[in-house]
Amino acid sequence: MYKLFILLLLPLFTVSQKLSAEEEKLYQIILNYRKQYGLPAIPLSKSLSFVAQTHVKDLMINRPDNGKCNMHSWSDKGNWKSCCYTDDHRYASCIWNKPAELTNYKEYGYEICAWSSSDITPEQALQIWKESPGHNAMLLNLKQWKSADWKAIGIGIYKGYAAVWFGEATDPE
Numbered sequence: 203m204y205k206l207f208i209l210l211l212l213p214l215f216t217v218s219q220k221l222s223a224e225e226e227k228l229y230q231i232i233l234n235y236r237k238q239y240g241l242p243a244i245p246l247s248k249s250l251s252f253v254a255q256t257h258v259k260d261l262m263i264n265r266p267d268n269g270k271c272n273m274h275s276w277s278d279k280g281n282w283k284s285c286c287y288t289d290d291h292r293y294a295s296c297i298w299n300k301p302a303e304l305t306n307y308k309e310y311g312y313e314i315c316a317w318s319s320s321d322i323t324p325e326q327a328l329q330i331w332k333e334s335p336g337h338n339a340m341l342l343n344l345k346q347w348k349s350a351d352w353k354a355i356g357i358g359i360y361k362g363y364a365a366v367w368f369g370e371a372t373d374p375e
Contacts, residue, residue, distance in 0.1 A: 221251060225357040228324035228364065232341065232355070235328060239342050247373035249307035250356025253300050254367045256280070257313070258360035273315035273363070276300070301369065307354070309371035314340055316364045327364035340368060 221229060233243050257276065261267055264277035271286040274297050278284035282303055285296035301311035314337045316322060316330040331337035339345040343352070354369035 221246070221357055222359065224324055224359045225251075225255075228327060228359060228366070229355070229357045231324055231328050232357075232366065235332075235341065241343060244352045244355040244368070245373070247307065247354035247356045247367075247369065248375040249301055249305035249373050250311055250354050250367040250369055251358065252356070253304050253307075253311060254313075254356040254358030254365040255360070256282075256304060256358070257300070257315075258358040258363040258365050261315070261317075261363045261365075262361045267317075273317060273365075274313055301367065306374050307369060307371070308374075309369055311356075311367045311369050312340065312350075313365055313367050318362045320362060322359060322362050322364050324359070324364070327359070331366075 260277050264279045266275040266277040267273045270288050274287035276282055276285045285293055287293055287297055298310040301307040314331055316327040318326055340347050343350055351370055352368045353371055354373045356367040358365045
């Protein structure tokens, strides 16, 4: 029975380096949003998409985002180091290192996440990020992200979660 349970969960936790239709839509509306502000397109990254897709599934299936741990947290239920990310950003490097931990992308990655109690749409995710000064700053290279030169972006959507990962290095994939 235990082995059967694990086998049933494995298909749920597979990730793809290709984007689903919803992920592709989110990518396009982010590019369109940036274009409105005269910002360049960001090349899609297979590596960062893998990280984003892995993370949204971890969030949905394993729920590491509870108590003090926010949505940037990772569970201890996968082939990665677990991490409880708190609002004080004390363990930021645990998150920034996820691309190097999971892929051949060896530079830091920076993430924005959104959640909805039902399946999240690309439009809902973007609206949540636009309304959050910190997330909007990352999308539009404002404030602390003004000098960031995004050369890679990864997209993940799964059920109620959406994640976007940004990187300042070109994806080696």
